[in-house]
Amino acid sequence: MDTTQRTDQQRSADRRRRELLEAADRVVLRDGPQASMNAIAAEAGITKPILYRHFGDKGGLYAALATRHTDALLDSLRAALDAPADRRERVEATLDTYLAAIEARPQVYRFLMHPAEGGGPGDQGFDVGKHSAPLLRRMGEELAQVIEERLDLGPGGQQLARVWGHGIVGMMHAAGDWWLGERPCSRAELVRSLADLLWGRLAAVADRVGGPGF
Amino acid sequence: MDTTQRTDQQRSADRRRRELLEAADRVVLRDGPQASMNAIAAEAGITKPILYRHFGDKGGLYAALATRHTDALLDSLRAALDAPADRRERVEATLDTYLAAIEARPQVYRFLMHPAEGGGPGDQGFDVGKHSAPLLRRMGEELAQVIEERLDLGPGGQQLARVWGHGIVGMMHAAGDWWLGERPCSRAELVRSLADLLWGRLAAVADRVGGPGF
DNA sequence: AGACTGCTGTTACCGCAAGTAACATGCACG
DNA sequence: CGTGCATGTTACTTGCGGTAACAGCAGTCT
Structure with a gap:
């Protein structure tokens, strides 16, 4: 019942958990979202039941993995979004950060966006009921918070x-x-085009003159 | 080797295919994307191998199903997008059409957006290599075409x-x-907010005065 | 010392779903 | 009548998620 021993065990378990997560990361990076629990266990040098003891089920493991990557990406995005600069520059920097991230590690991106629900019994994948990947939701909420914090949107501003x-x-x-x-x-062109869209160019451009139809 | 006979058989096969698709539709509507081939076959009153003869694999069936719904939705969207009206009105009508569709049949929507790649051997799901649902890509391409057709975007306009x-x-x-x-x-509020975003309100609103940070 | 607890690890299994092979049946054509 | 040919079946294989049930190995309590 010693407290220090408990802490030791907890620390050991945490370290193990981190090792397992890194192994899982390698496999997912290699095999994509359909990496099997067996493959992950093999990569970690152990067998399946240990994974299940640590993470409950496949959804738990994937959620843990996704949370790690999502946190990392969100940190980068926050940095770009909070930089002391012009609004347009901040928006462009944030877009570019995101695009650079998915460009650098498309496998991770693919995994985060497409959690690959399991086919087993009972379990319906870890995002039952929700449609989009958690990453999208979290990014949306964070951005909403920044917008509401920084901009004066008037009444109903929070919802907007x-x-x-x-x-x-x-x-x-x-x-x-x-x-x-x-x-x-190029990435820069894409960033510029998207920022232009957000800056209202869609509403500003003229109709085509000799267009088809009318 | 008679041609008329071949046509008869083809027609029969096509009708059968349509029946199977409708049965599959019912099951997917009820059980979501994780509907099993067995369940679909049972709903259609037959057994699995027939499904496989008609659609190849689960991906084929899902692709056929998705194409049907996607086509239907795209038709509605085109109608809203091509209406003889103000640009803003057209945009709002299109947004509203889309939102009404996903509101009316969320199960279909969920299925279209989350194709549920198969866990079997060999097969990696029917959208290997692509990330998003085909519906998104197709809508994006269609909208791009309309934009390019209607608006005078200057040089590089097609890419934009x-x-x-x-x-x-x-x-x-x-x-x-x-x-x-x-x-x-409400749906109307959402439509209005999104149209406002596209109309450049993000760039137009003022900074908050007593904001946190700086 | 010796029983007890709690963790890590294993092998071997269950259930289920995708996909396939092999066999049975109805029907038009020569 | 036999020969194609599409339709349908049962019964199987493979592979994955998930779970017992058991084995070793700390440290702890009496």
């Missing part, structure tokens, strides 16, 4: 900020996803 | 239109997904 937060994050995500697959232009 | 197409669709999707889960406001 949340809509915008999720909307902007979704814009970034979808454009980034498409860009990552087709690479139609 | 594609970025905007995918970006706007992503915005719509993420905001809609979040809204569907939390229902923080």
Whole structure:
């Protein structure tokens, strides 16, 4: 019943957990989201039941993994978003940070966005009921908070900020996803185009003159 | 080797295929994306191998299902987008059409956005290599085409239109997904907020005066 | 010392779903 | 009548998520 012993055990367990997470990370990075528990256990040099003792089920492991990466990415984004600079510059820096991240490690990105629900009995994947990846939701909420904190939106501003937060994050995500697959232009061009969109250029440009239809 | 006979068989096969698709639809609507092939076969009153003869694998069936729904949704969206009205009105109508669709049939929406890659051997799901759901890509491309057709974007306009197409669709999707889960406001309010965002209000609003930080 | 606790680790198993092989049946054509 | 050919079946394999049940190895209490 000694307290120090308990702490020792806890520390050992935590270290082990971190090792397991890193092994899982390597496998997911290699095999994508459909990495099997067996493969992860093998990579960690152990067998399945240990993984289950540590993380409960596949959803737990994936959630732990996702939380790690999500936290890291969110830290970078916060840094870009909080920089002491012009609003447009901050927006562009944030977009660029996100795009650089998904460009650098597309496998991680793929995993975070597509959690690959399990096929087993009972378990329906770890995001039952929710549709999008947790990363998107968290980014949306964070951005909403920053918007509401920084901008004077008047009455109903909090709700507006949340809509915008999720909307902007979704814009970034979808454009980034498409860009990552087709690479139609440089990252800088993409950032500029998206910022232009957010800056109202869609409403500002003129109709085509000899356009089809009417 | 008669041609008419071949046509008869083809027609019969097509009808059968449609019946199977409708049965699959019912099951997916009921059980979500993790509907099993067995369940679908049972609903159709037959057994698994027939499904496999018609659709190849689970990915094929899901792709066929998704194509049907995607086509239907895209038709509605095109109608809203092509209406003879003010640009802002058209944008709002399109947003509203999309949101109404996902509100009316969230199960279908969930299925389309979250294709649930298979866990079997060999097969990696039907969207190997691509990340997002096909629906998002298709909507993005369609919107890009309309934008490029209607708006005078100057040099590099085609690429800009594609970025905007995918970006706007992503915005719509993420905001809609979040809204569907939390229902923080009415559909009309959401539409208005998103249109405001696209109309550059983000750039136009003032900084908060007594804001935290600096 | 010796029984007890609690952790780590194993092998061997269950249940389930995807996908396939092999066999049975109805039907038009020569 | 036999020959194609599509339709349908049962019964199987493979692979994965998840779970007993058991084995070793600390340190602890009496």
